[in-house]
Amino acid sequence: MKKKIVLSLVMLLCCFMAQVYAAQRVPLRVAQFPLTVQSYMTPSQDVQDSLERLVDRSLHIPLNGTLNAVYYIPEKECWEAFDAARAEAFGKVKLKDLMRPVAEKLKADLVVMPVLTGYEQYQTMSWNRWGRYITHSYASVEIIGYDKSKDEVFSKGASRQYNDEYSTQAEVSRLACEAMDDALRSAKVNERVWIWKNR
Numbered sequence: 001m002k003k004k005i006v007l008s009l010v011m012l013l014c015c016f017m018a019q020v021y022a023a024q025r026v027p028l029r030v031a032q033f034p035l036t037v038q039s040y041m042t043p044s045q046d047v048q049d050s051l052e053r054l055v056d057r058s059l060h061i062p063l064n065g066t067l068n069a070v071y072y073i074p075e076k077e078c079w080e081a082f083d084a085a086r087a088e089a090f091g092k093v094k095l096k097d098l099m100r101p102v103a104e105k106l107k108a109d110l111v112v113m114p115v116l117t118g119y120e121q122y123q124t125m126s127w128n129r130w131g132r133y134i135t136h137s138y139a140s141v142e143i144i145g146y147d148k149s150k151d152e153v154f155s156k157g158a159s160r161q162y163n164d165e166y167s168t169q170a171e172v173s174r175l176a177c178e179a180m181d182d183a184l185r186s187a188k189v190n191e192r193v194w195i196w197k198n199r
Contacts, residue, residue: 110148
């Protein structure tokens with residue numbers, strides 16, 4: 001019985017210390033944009049949701065409500081800053097060139113914008129394979145952003161393609177998720193968040 005009481009007190013003390021620490025630290029301000037689709041074909045809403053969940057997972061901090069490690073800037077504010085930055089830019093400007101101005105307007109420490117740049121799937125007849133159908137699938141993703149701690153504008157991409165007889169691996173939705181996962185790793189999105197948390 002005494003052990004349970006002591007263990008409960010220790011747990012309460014740990015929770016209290018975590019809350020005190022969270023109240024003192026300045027959270028990482030993250031501007032997370034929803035998926036921008038620039039591909040020829042537009043994926044279903046379910047596929048877009050799956051891709052956005054991968055981005056959410058890469059920016060997720062467990063117990064963030066208690067730790068107060070990350071503050072996610074509301075989407076509406078992100079788009080307002082983006083529109084203002086684009087309006088101030090001269091001529092046709094690349095998304096990458098808008099990341100630093102957006103971060104400055106939002107006072108963001110990290111900006112992340114996922115872009116689906118390629119998404120297509122179709123079939124052709126192959127006479128070399130006795131008239132069989134060949135599935136052609138292609139997906140590409142780019143992660144664009146800005147990291148204030150390094151004063152770094154980053155743009156990392158990944159792509160997947162399939163050209164063969166149909167199988168479950170040919171599904172473009174699957175290729176898009178694989179490309180998104182690779183692009184997020186290449187951009188080191190999760191690492192950028194955890195480095196801040198562990199400071």
